[in-house]
Amino acid sequence: MTKLSVDNLLGIKHLTKGDIDLIFQTADHFKEVINRPIKKVPSLRDITIANLFFENSTRTKLSFELAEKRLSADILNFSAAQSSVKKGESLIDTVNNILSMKVDIVVMRHPHEGAGNFLSKHVNAKIINAGDGAHEHPTQALLDSYSIREKLGTVKGKKVVIIGDILHSRVALSNIFALQLQGAEVKLCGPTTLIPKYITKLGVGYEKNLRKALEWCDVANVLRVQHERMDIKYFPSIREYTQLFGIHKALLDSIEKDIVIMHPGPINRGVELTSDVADSKQSIILNQVENGVAVRMAVIYLLAEQIKRD
């Protein structure tokens, strides 16, 4: 397979196993490139990319920007907070104005589920979803799987537990789709109030007890408690959440195997993970960030190839 089966990257739900394999093979090449003294290739000299961030981001925004620079694309950076969106301009008007500047690819983070999908039906550019509400965050799931593959050799057959605030997490849904496509077994762990009811239809298990979940898994992907998306109380207190679902060194050390610890960031240190776990040898959190650049280079490169072919 040399071509993605999709025209845009809106969600992992739309990808095939072949797409993921192609993205990872391409990312392997770019990972080698970004470790050279000259970390840049001229592949996308004729491509212009707009990064539209309607919601805050550190990792995703910087990672996309660096990936685009490493590929020699021209870049426009847009942050809603400093834009005419604040004067009431609509999403379509905003994007069409940007596209009239001859933009080929739009990378968009938006607080509303389906925003990327909506855009893809109304504008003539490739769309990459950089996170839409609590729906999907496809490049995060790709870099997560890529990091598991790098650490454990393969994703197939691995047991992955996703821990914490699943209800408000786009990372959880994209990870479930990506891990299942690659033949991993997935369980969720967290307060029942933070586990969406539809999740059982996705063929994942649920384990309420954190110790049992950790004893079962090869990889624990720990999610942030998303206070900003909570309009009601989902658990009595942060203290109680941490007692039941926080991972600390003594707990990790008492499990008789080396579980791989992951977190998409940003971390609430002392809530879902203590610092001695986040910064331990078992943690691959910064490898995830490093791999994000190569994986995003791969996604952008493969979509740009389609523009060149058309």
Ligand code: CP
């Ligand atoms: N993982 C992630 O999406 O982080 P940011 O919100 O900082 O981009």
